[in-house]
Amino acid sequence: MAAVTEAEAQYLHVLSAFLAMEPVNSVISLARGCTGGSITDIAQRFFWEICVKASANGNGSYAKKLLKKLINEVELEYGEVLDEVYEEYALYMSASSSKEDTLVKENRRITKFISFLFPEGSYNHPSCPRSRKLVIPLQCSLNMLEGDTGCCIWPSSLFLSEFVLSFPELFTNKACFEVGSGVGLVGICLAHVKAKKVILTDGDLLTLANMKLNLERNHLNYDDESPKQPGEAAHTTRVKCIHLPWETASESELSEYCPDIVLGADVIYDPSCLPHLLRVLVALLRKPTKTDNGSLKTEDKDTTQQGRSPVVAYIASVIRNADTFNAFLTLVDQMDLSITDLTAELRPRFELLPYMHSYDRSSVKLFSISFR
Ligand SMILES: C[S@@+](CC[C@H](N)C(=O)[O-])C[C@H]1O[C@@H](n2cnc3c(N)ncnc32)[C@H](O)[C@@H]1O
Numbered sequence: 001m002a003a004v005t006e007a008e009a010q011y012l013h014v015l016s017a018f019l020a021m022e023p024v025n026s027v028i029s030l031a032r033g034c035t036g037g038s039i040t041d042i043a044q045r046f047f048w049e050i051c052v053k054a055s056a057n058g059n060g061s062y063a064k065k066l067l068k069k070l071i072n073e074v075e076l077e078y079g080e081v082l083d084e085v086y087e088e089y090a091l092y093m094s095a096s097s098s099k100e101d102t103l104v105k106e107n108r109r110i111t112k113f114i115s116f117l118f119p120e121g122s123y124n125h126p127s128c129p130r131s132r133k134l135v136i137p138l139q140c141s142l143n144m145l146e147g148d149t150g151c152c153i154w155p156s157s158l159f160l161s162e163f164v165l166s167f168p169e170l171f172t173n174k175a176c177f178e179v180g181s182g183v184g185l186v187g188i189c190l191a192h193v194k195a196k197k198v199i200l201t202d203g204d205l206l207t208l209a210n211m212k213l214n215l216e217r218n219h220l221n222y223d224d225e226s227p228k229q230p231g232e233a234a235h236t237t238r239v240k241c242i243h244l245p246w247e248t249a250s251e252s253e254l255s256e257y258c259p260d261i262v263l264g265a266d267v268i269y270d271p272s273c274l275p276h277l278l279r280v281l282v283a284l285l286r287k288p289t290k291t292d293n294g295s296l297k298t299e300d301k302d303t304t305q306q307g308r309s310p311v312v313a314y315i316a317s318v319i320r321n322a323d324t325f326n327a328f329l330t331l332v333d334q335m336d337l338s339i340t341d342l343t344a345e346l347r348p349r350f351e352l353l354p355y356m357h358s359y360d361r362s363s364v365k366l367f368s369i370s371f372r
Pocket of ligand 1: 156181
């Protein structure tokens with residue numbers, strides 16, 4: 001790919017922020033950065049011709065909000081709003097109002113495009129696409145609470161995705177199992193770095209249905225059967241979507257997945273779920289142990305586990321409540337697991353979401369968990 005100029009890179013940030021539906025103030029401030037402060041005709045034209053046209057994905061109300069803010073800001077500066085911008089805004093005004101109100105009330109779903117932008121100089125990095133950007137469309141909800149928790153994109157999954165893309169060597173050709181996968185972003189990144197197997201799970205059926213839709217939108221085939229026999233773990237399907245509530249997942253079901261790596265993003269928040277989550281992690285992390293005479297104990301039924309490196313879990317988390325996190329640490333200790341804070345050591349090599357000002361990378365911590 002030809003080297004991009006500073007201005008092109010800045011406009012790419014504006015477009016990426018727009019497609020990720022970043023707060024409109026943030027998108028407009030990025031545009032101001034491209035033009036040295038004021039919103040010039042060029043910046044207005046960029047919004048009207050490139051961004052708004054690119055959002056022909058049904059997110060009209062966001063485009064309308066942005067155009068409104070743009071017009072307000074240009075008018076406040078006594079600048080001249082382009083006729084085309086007024087016309088585009090008028091079109092959105094007439095088309096959407098009543099339909100939108102209904103959709104908002106109905107807990108509407110929108111599509112965000114998450115663009116991972118690889119910096120100059122990363123061409124040779126194994127996860128860097130030729131275009132130096134990996135754009136992942138994700139259907140998600142605007143409502144972070146009220147039963148739609150798993151249909152939102154949480155900061156830890158952005159962090160874990162950057163981590164996967166930064167350190168593909170940890171995941172390529174590995175069987176990866178994610179707990180509480182939500183919209184499926186981490187799984188899509190794992191598929192991008194060619195994990196051998198990607199097992200995505202969630203306890204919420206609506207979240208699971210939304211995740212499957214996102215896999216389809218990203219051209220990933222999945223199957224949604226759990227393995228029926230122990231030996232089936234090595235079979236060919238690369239992506240699986242499994243309904244797996246931590247409370248009811250059985251040890252025998254869990255022992256059949258045999259992952260090399262377990263992942264979880266923003267799954268430590270509900271104290272009542274923590275013992276169940278820990279029980280799931282223990283079952284997935286369990287490795288065969290040697291008896292006194294050197295043979296393997298049979299607690300691990302799958303013989304393909306023999307000789308494997310220890311299974312490790314990478315858990316990314318924003319610590320919102322210290323008591324909840326301490327309760328998690330206590331359980332980790334009681335279950336004979338060790339936890340290491342890798343945030344500083346394994347900082348994602350690249351800042352792949354430089355335009356996403358709503359994402360506070362420094363708020364996320366990365367832990368590895370394994371058996372002592
Ligand atoms: C805060 S969301 C994080 C989603 C996603 N990992 C992300 O970071 O964007 C927590 C996820 O864990 C799932 N979850 C919560 N409690 C669960 C349980 N008891 N069993 C299985 N999944 C659960 C939710 O459905 C949701 O998808």
